[in-house]
Every structure is written in C-alpha cells, then in structure tokens.
Amino acid sequence: MEVNNMTANSSLISKEQQLASIRKSVNLVMPKKEAEAFLVDTLKMASTLPKLRAKYTDVPSSKIPKLKVKSRQIREHTGDEQPTGTGSIDTPQVPYSVRKVYWDEWIKDDDVWYNNTARGDDVETKTIDLVQGQFSVDIQDLLFNGDADAKLADGTTPDPFLSILDGFVKKMKASTIKTALGAAEPTIDDFVNHVLLLDEKYLNMTDLTWIMNRRTYQKLVALVQKRPTTLGDVTLVNGKLTEIAGYPIEVVQSLQSGFVALTPLSNLVPVFTRDLRYKRTADGATAAIKDSTYHILFAYADAVVLELEAVAWMSGDKL
Missing domain, CATH: 3.30.2320 (hypothetical protein PF0899 fold)
Known part of the structure; x- marks a missing residue:
C-alpha cells in the first residue's frame, strides 16, 4: 500500500514539476532576430505559406519591389552608342501596410500533460509548437481569404476575422x-x-x-x-x-x-514585421478554475500581390 502511495506521489510531483514550466507567466517582446526566426518556424507549419517568399520588415508600412519581367533588351554594339541604358531595370514598387492580429486560447493543463508526456515530449516546447501550429492555420486563411468588406450573415456586421485585411x-x-x-x-x-x-x-x-x-x-x-x-x-x-x-x-x-x-x-508576398509578442499566464481565479494557462500571440501582417x-x-x- 505504501509503495502504491509512493508511486502515485512521485507521478504527481513529476507532473507538477513539468507543468510548472508553462505555469510561469511570460510577457515576451521578442528581439528582432528571434521574432523573425519564430515567424519562419510558425509559417513552416502551414500548408502553402512555406512556399511563398515572405518579407520580414521593421517598418509597418512601406513599399516592396514589383515583379517585373522584360526581354529583348540586348542591342548590337557599334561603338557609337550613348550610355543611356535601355530602361530594362526599373524599381516599381507596391505598397504594404500591416495590420495587428492576435491569436489566444486557454490550454488545459491535463491536455498538455497527457498528450505530451505520452510521447515523452518536453511540455513547454510542445505547447509553443501547438500555439505556432494553430496560428499558422489562421494566418494562412486570413492572408488568402481576407476581405476588409466582408460581412456576417446579417449583411451589416463586419466579419471579425475576414475583415481584418484584404488578402x-x-x-x-x-x-x-x-x-x-x-x-x-x-x-x-x-x-x-x-x-x-x-x-x-x-x-x-x-x-x-x-x-x-x-x-x-x-x-x-x-x-x-x-x-x-x-x-x-x-x-x-x-x-x-x-x-x-x-x-x-x-x-x-x-x-x-x-x-x-x-x-x-x-x-x-506575405509581409510580417519583426514586432512579435507572446504572453502567457496561469495567474488569477479564471486560470485556477479552468486549470489552464492562457496564451496570446500578437503579430503584424499584410498580403501583397x-x-x-x-x-x-x-x-x-x-x-
């Protein structure tokens, strides 16, 4: 009987020790290099976004070079030409202006524990993977389907998701x-x-x-x-x-x-600024009654053709 109690107590201690890592409150403004790396890793979890050439920037609104294809610019050289060029290389630009977006969720401690420890995974790492995975699905949806004029079924209320930006x-x-x-x-x-x-x-x-x-x-x-x-x-x-x-x-x-x-x-071209924040908390009565941690991720994005x-x-x- 004592052996069984000791085993149960050891399991409980182990569980509490591992969950302690995600119960620590975090309010992290990522340095620019780490923010870009985090976004790159996040986009890799989407189905199509990894195949696009995302632009990472420090400026919330600016311009990026257009896609231009020109041909038949070579001419015969006679020695009498003037150095005027052909105008084959120009730099027309397309504006972008990012919008602030966020993803948030309550993640239950038991779900984290049983899903991750069953595979021998690190609790905090796999929880961050979950946040990135869910964010990647939504950001791909928004970047393709976004429409600032989108309305709900009543025809007047802006769609809270699609109306964020034009995709x-x-x-x-x-x-x-x-x-x-x-x-x-x-x-x-x-x-x-x-x-x-x-x-x-x-x-x-x-x-x-x-x-x-x-x-x-x-x-x-x-x-x-x-x-x-x-x-x-x-x-x-x-x-x-x-x-x-x-x-x-x-x-x-x-x-x-x-x-x-x-x-x-x-x-x-998906555009993201390197201004990225991740917050997590397990404090307060709501977290206690839910037996969960609250996660929120802020980012800035736009879609450019x-x-x-x-x-x-x-x-x-x-x-």
Whole structure:
C-alpha cells in the first residue's frame, strides 16, 4: 500500500514539476532576430505559406519591389552608342501596410500533460509548437481569404476575422485577365485555354502555379480519370493530379470557393514585421478554475500581390 502511495506521489510531483514550466507567466517582446526566426518556424507549419517568399520588415508600412519581367533588351554594339541604358531595370514598387492580429486560447493543463508526456515530449516546447501550429492555420486563411468588406450573415456586421485585411484572393481579383465560367461545370479545356490569357513572359516563369481549393482539385481529378485517353495536357501520378497544361497545382487549405488563379508563387508576398509578442499566464481565479494557462500571440501582417498582369484568374459557381 505504501509503495502504491509512493508511486502515485512521485507521478504527481513529476507532473507538477513539468507543468510548472508553462505555469510561469511570460510577457515576451521578442528581439528582432528571434521574432523573425519564430515567424519562419510558425509559417513552416502551414500548408502553402512555406512556399511563398515572405518579407520580414521593421517598418509597418512601406513599399516592396514589383515583379517585373522584360526581354529583348540586348542591342548590337557599334561603338557609337550613348550610355543611356535601355530602361530594362526599373524599381516599381507596391505598397504594404500591416495590420495587428492576435491569436489566444486557454490550454488545459491535463491536455498538455497527457498528450505530451505520452510521447515523452518536453511540455513547454510542445505547447509553443501547438500555439505556432494553430496560428499558422489562421494566418494562412486570413492572408488568402481576407476581405476588409466582408460581412456576417446579417449583411451589416463586419466579419471579425475576414475583415481584418484584404488578402491575396481579393487583390488578385483586381486583375482584368479573367475567365468567367458562371454556373457551368469546369472542364479541363477551360483550364488549358485559360493559360493562353497570360503574357508569354509569365508563362516562362519557373514558379507559375495553379492555385485552387480542395473541392476544385477533386473535380479535376475525377474529370481526368473519366477520360478514355491521356491527351498530354494533364499529369496524373499515382492517382494524384500534379499538373495542368504543364503547370503545377497548389491546393490551398481553406481557400474560398468560386476562385482559381494561375500566377507565379513569387507574385504573392506575405509581409510580417519583426514586432512579435507572446504572453502567457496561469495567474488569477479564471486560470485556477479552468486549470489552464492562457496564451496570446500578437503579430503584424499584410498580403501583397506584386504584379496584377501576372495573375489570370477564374470565377465560377462550381469551382
């Protein structure tokens, strides 16, 4: 009996010792280098954001260079030329202005303990991983789907999440290069023909990519599988659709319906300042009754589309 009590007491002490690390209140303003590293690690947990070239800055609003592609700038040299240049290298810029965002949650001590110790993980490290993982999902959703004009179902109240900022989708919709499918079901030919809308200089970019949601992707897979023969305009690998008209596909988690775009991934730039704060507390009656710690993460972000001429997008009720 005493042995069992000793074992139980040892387990309780061990549990309390490990949970003590996350019960310590933290109000951390991260140094710039550490803040950028934290953001890089956070974005790695998202599905699509790691593939984009994020910009980290110390300035909340400024401009970043546009995506520009020019060709046929070489001329014959005769010796009589004037050093005027060709104007092939310019620095047009696109403005950005970050918005302050935050993610917060109560995390139960027992959930942390049982989920992490079962795998032999460090409690504090895995709790930070959880915070980063949840933040990464939301920030990707916001950066793609954000719309400052978004409203709730009543048509008047601003959507508390989507209205924070204008995301990539809304900004890409400003491009005049568009295929409107209306109420028609999409076909493979619609996608193949859509490619021809882009200027050839963009078609030659190595990161030109289809951006779509999971529903549209699954429809296209079904269409390809029903074909009697492969026509060479799509590529199936082990039942997965990897390319359409020679360009890879990026399925963006939680991307809104009715939208597909063909654009270089380098055309989409998430912007973050190195102003990052993480706060955690287990103090007070609320934390005690919840047997939980409260976590909150503050960051500053914006979504920038560098070149509208490099965006060809599709709209349709069935996308």
